[in-house]
Amino acid sequence: MTAIPQGRTRRAVTVAAMCALAVTGTALTGCGSGDPDAGTNGVGKLSAATIQARTKKAAATAPTVRLSGTVVSNGTTFTLDMRLKSDGGTGSVTSKGASFRLLRVGEHLFLKADAGFWAHQDGKNDGKPGDTAAADKLEGMYVKVPTGDPAYKRFSGFTDKDVLLDGLLGLHGALAKDGHHDQSGVRTIRITGDKGSGGTLDVSLQGTPYPLLLGRAGNAGTLRLTDWGKDFPLTEPAKKDTVDYGRQLPSS
Template structure:
């Protein structure tokens, strides 16, 4: 069904733009000191690294984490996109919300599921006929995406760490402050986006906060926690994508 295809593409565009806005630029001229030496004996050593070095350490730490949670708000065009995702290795679950419409995501055991709310279906079909038909079939169930369907691919890479913590231009180190009880170091974006990445200075150098203009920002927490909600839905809890009429 073309309507469902357009819904997927709209979500893909939203996700890609959201992630692109989270990237941090690179500092090509700042040297990288020996990361094994720190001016704080109780710290993890990032304070003596270059700005790029801090981002690299944060990226490695986040990719090595068994699990983590990222939540926040990002501006996409004139809309604010609310993101709330939990990751555990290759699996994740969570939601994206924009313009009052919400779509839940679940990727587990190599299978992918989406669960849009009624407002989402109504937005892609203003006349209501197709949306009503879809809602009657789906109800509050998940929609299981075909394994070989790549149209939802970008949507399910919303937690790609390399994209979340990318660097492309000039960055500098900023102040240190306590965030949620953890001393953190700021890495400042020198471009017009004026974003700041805060990285933990003790324990693993996890990113703990990413802030941007206009109140935008993401928080990272629940590292190495267990998320019981990341599980395969029962057969009675999902509908195959093919039953929506998508060819």
């Protein structure tokens, strides 16, 4: 057997180590074959516009997704952690120091919060104290939100997979590719709108080209999209844990 020179062995080890580091970093380059798309789903070789179309289609047809991060809308920052499917969703929303849970099953929307949230709502945001006794009774209960109540329109969108994804996944401006990256161990291709000012989107290069990380245009929040296709239970709360005010919430 022919002996391998030690210098060549050291170079081979160095190359292997550099490739391993590239996989764990944020930007990826091709190792060995020199092709960064080797062993991927091939989406990275497509145009930015085609990648965006593919990922939108993948997101629309997926049965479930988990969406977490921040969204800035009309100057207000919302922190979301929602699990969504076609017929509803569940999770938490935090805004202006107030946190609450949302649960929608079909058309039935439920809101669960602590007494402080309900006292603030009852005070109609005018800085005056609300009915703390009534708020205490609502703490920890699922309050059914009537479909005709203004709160229904305001909150139900957070539980609607199609509405959220349609509104979030679009990039603004001229589309372009911005290299290969890594999100939690998954290789991605990044596309941008208007060189990044119109938003950025990391798309999986492994399996189905799902969107994995979204940077919204104008620094309007960052969202992670995970658990694609993973089912979760979605059932209405027990009646003993539910308050139903009928046509309109008392605080509306």
